[in-house]
Amino acid sequence: MKKKTALLGIVATLLLSTVLIFEYVIPDDQTASPYFVKMKSDGKPVTKNQFKGYKYTETVYDTKGKAKRLSFYSDKKLARNNHFKIVVSTNHLVSTYKKIQSLPENIQYLAEK
Structure with missing residues (x-):
C-alpha cells in the first residue's frame, strides 16, 4: 500500500x-505576440462561424519598436484614437488588450512619423 x-x-x-x-x-x-497600437479606424463588424466582433487593419509596434501592418480580430470594439497594448494570437485574435495613456517613448516617436 x-x-x-x-x-x-x-x-x-x-x-x-x-x-x-x-x-x-x-x-x-509561439502562440501570441504583444503589440502597441494607436487605433486609427473604427473597425469593420465581422460575423464568421461562431465569432462576432470587429476586424482591424492597423500599423502595430512590437516591444522593440519595429512597425508592421497587421490585420486582427477583436470581440470587443477598440475605441478610435486611443492607445492600446494588445496581445494577438497566431489566429489573429486579440486575446487580451489594455488601454494605455500613451505609447512608450521609442514607439511614440515612430508612430508620429
Missing part, C-alpha cells in the same frame, strides 16, 4: 511539474 501511494505521489509530482513548465517557463511567443 505504501509503495502504491509513493508511486502515485511521484507520478502526480511529475505531471504537475510538466504542466508548470509548459505554462510558465516556455515563452508564449
Whole structure:
C-alpha cells in the first residue's frame, strides 16, 4: 500500500511539474505576440462561424519598436484614437488588450512619423 501511494505521489509530482513548465517557463511567443497600437479606424463588424466582433487593419509596434501592418480580430470594439497594448494570437485574435495613456517613448516617436 505504501509503495502504491509513493508511486502515485511521484507520478502526480511529475505531471504537475510538466504542466508548470509548459505554462510558465516556455515563452508564449509561439502562440501570441504583444503589440502597441494607436487605433486609427473604427473597425469593420465581422460575423464568421461562431465569432462576432470587429476586424482591424492597423500599423502595430512590437516591444522593440519595429512597425508592421497587421490585420486582427477583436470581440470587443477598440475605441478610435486611443492607445492600446494588445496581445494577438497566431489566429489573429486579440486575446487580451489594455488601454494605455500613451505609447512608450521609442514607439511614440515612430508612430508620429
